[in-house]
Amino acid sequence: MVTATKDIWAILKTVPDPEIPNLSVVDLGIIRDIEENDDGLIVTITPTYSGCPAMDMIEVNIKAVLEDSGYKDVKVNTVLSPAWSTDWISDEGLKKLKESGITPPQGKADKRILQGDFDGIPCPLCESTNTEMISQFGSTACKALFRCKNCGEPFDYFKCH
């Protein structure tokens, strides 16, 4: 085996999140560890939400893409601790969220959860903070549904978590 761990990270960057496909699993911060040993390769991942229905698919996709790149015996291990946080989304990930019309999480997760997560959320299109929440839960558990009172567009907000 000749590739270095940093190449494995590069390969994993091509695995999309099934629910927000322009983000990779690396952007999302759910890859926690990569370990190579004599028995093969162990990739450790953590779910965004307990009930995330995409986890099985992510596992299959990670295995497939690594095996296509010549790795044998790829094992995907799931851990719950430490619990995933939106703070782990990469800067590139935050940028990509906005580009796809989803307002990225605003501020640090622990503060936001304590102080209320839904004030002054900017519209991803016109940047106005004159917005209102329509529903705490959007098309997936990780998003809330908002409406911009300035440009009138509805949009998704990726909640702090």
Next chain:
Amino acid sequence: MDRSLFNYLLRLADDSLILGQRLGEWCGHGPALEIDMAMTNISLDLFGQSRSLYQYAAQIQGEGKTEDDLAFLRDSWDFYNCLLVEQPNGDFAQTVARQFFFDAYQFMLYTELKKSDNDQLAAIAAKSLKETAYHLRFSREWMKRLGDGTEESHTRLQDAVDKLWRFTAELCQMTPLDEEMIEKGIGADLNVVRKEWDKEVDKILTEARLKLPEKTVMQYGGRNGVHTEHHGFILTDMQYLQRTYPGLEW
């Protein structure tokens, strides 16, 4: 196998599974699209939590069984969920009241379990707590909106509170299993949970202009596997596929 820990995990998992199943019944029937999505999202979180707990329980059991065996192949008397979560959805007000009483309990419970000496349980609690914080915010807001809303919404929610209050004492009922789990540094002290739960419930009921029923005979049984008649119907619906086609997979 550590039977006490196994039973304790089942109890936590069963609460989430049964309530998740109940909320799932709203799918496609919510009073508005956004509420429909919110309730099914909460349902999904609860299923996810119960999966983590059942997986761990199956591991403790050590008989090679899986989360699916525990969810789909046990009978009613082997379920330890509280009676509150198995109560029918009723109208939206009844669903909201049930959700609020339970979310407040689960939020305080996970806050305590996060400190458990059992690393796996502490990890599940820490993960779930983040989700439950959003559930509580949802049900709390709807309590206020309906309770302090129109005459119709107020009446309906007050009816729901009157109807469901009898199932709330069981949430924080201390049993010998709880005593044992506290002693081992694994479980939560439900007296602490109850104190915080009371504070939250008092505050929100006051803001929502709701009153507690004066005379209530509290109902118990779920923690011992003795359920209301609704439980069997939930299992019939939920377990049908695995019972009819054993081992069926997607």
